[in-house]
Amino acid sequence: xxxxxxxxxxxxxxxEAMEEARGHQKNLIKPYGSLGxxxxxxxxxxxxxxxxxxxxxxxxxxxxxGDHGVAARKVSVADQEVTRQMVRGxxxxxxxxxxxxxxxxxxxxxxxxxxxxxxxDPRLKVRRVGPGTGDIATGPAMSREQARAAVEAxxxxxxxxxxxxxxxxxxxxxxxxxxxxxxxILAAFTGFPAxxxxxxxxxxxxxxxQRKAQIVEEALKVNKPDPRDGLDVxxxxxxxxxxxxxxxxxxxxxxxxxVVIDGFISGAGAMIARALAPRALDFVLASHLSEEPGHKxxxxxxxxRPLLQMNMRLGEGxxxxxxxxxxxxxxxIVREMATYDQAGVSDTGLR
Numbered sequence: 001x002x003x004x005x006x007x008x009x010x011x012x013x014x015x016e017a018m019e020e021a022r023g024h025q026k027n028l029i030k031p032y033g034s035l036g037x038x039x040x041x042x043x044x045x046x047x048x049x050x051x052x053x054x055x056x057x058x059x060x061x062x063x064x065x066g067d068h069g070v071a072a073r074k075v076s077v078a079d080q081e082v083t084r085q086m087v088r089g090x091x092x093x094x095x096x097x098x099x100x101x102x103x104x105x106x107x108x109x110x111x112x113x114x115x116x117x118x119x120x121d122p123r124l125k126v127r128r129v130g131p132g133t134g135d136i137a138t139g140p141a142m143s144r145e146q147a148r149a150a151v152e153a154x155x156x157x158x159x160x161x162x163x164x165x166x167x168x169x170x171x172x173x174x175x176x177x178x179x180x181x182x183x184x185i186l187a188a189f190t191g192f193p194a195x196x197x198x199x200x201x202x203x204x205x206x207x208x209x210q211r212k213a214q215i216v217e218e219a220l221k222v223n224k225p226d227p228r229d230g231l232d233v234x235x236x237x238x239x240x241x242x243x244x245x246x247x248x249x250x251x252x253x254x255x256x257x258x259v260v261i262d263g264f265i266s267g268a269g270a271m272i273a274r275a276l277a278p279r280a281l282d283f284v285l286a287s288h289l290s291e292e293p294g295h296k297x298x299x300x301x302x303x304x305r306p307l308l309q310m311n312m313r314l315g316e317g318x319x320x321x322x323x324x325x326x327x328x329x330x331x332x333i334v335r336e337m338a339t340y341d342q343a344g345v346s347d348t349g350l351r
Contacts, residue, residue: 260324
């Protein structure tokens, strides 16, 4: 089956290329390590691609959309109809993600994995698993079969883009209420109490925040997601777009394409991906630290460091698109910076 085949195709980082990349960094006219994470990014991408000086020009953000039954409990200041309206905005090119992808020389690929109301537009990738998830406070978000279908939807979309030449991918999301299932996923995997990791999402007030944390606790109690089983966690307390994000990550890893995760929702998808295939995280870069209070816990559990801290909490893939420019910079350093021999600079004590 597609999921198992994809997981089986995930290999290890190319250790030889990474060692060569580190050696090249030591020969550049700077103290070794002085460019910090720019050097780390270049070495990691060498391990992913097997190339020390790659050119990753074909870039895309896959923004996955889905609706959530729990949104009826007023866990967001926005109405569920906004999911559909924002997807139209993505397709028309006027949203923040569109601006930032244009800035980075990238494209937005929008996927309907399970909105309540479909959008009839040929520019939209349609991989609908269902018309929104169930209310996780009273029962499972979806069936196990739907959880698999959501993940495989992400695999299919990413694989198709990679087949067409995409060299650098990123994940994004759209779904009113989706910080609630993401918080439940985080709590399920880490055991952290909901009141410590539940955030304000779109900007809810204190009363709504307390209600939201209680809803997360109820969801965990009702569904009892098994942290040893990624599909069980996704089916119990997740979302269709979160599953698709996991699929994008798995597909990119299997194809040895670097994949940049956005914020809190993308992080929840990465947690599902890690539960399904731990090695997939070797192919992931984290774009930024979200304002969501649980995001730092999430990134620590995933074992990834964010490139940026910009106090962002929009989602859509905006942080990931912004980080594309840093990744470009890291790779240009490798390709364009002179070595000590080329520049005639003494390297005494710097390497």
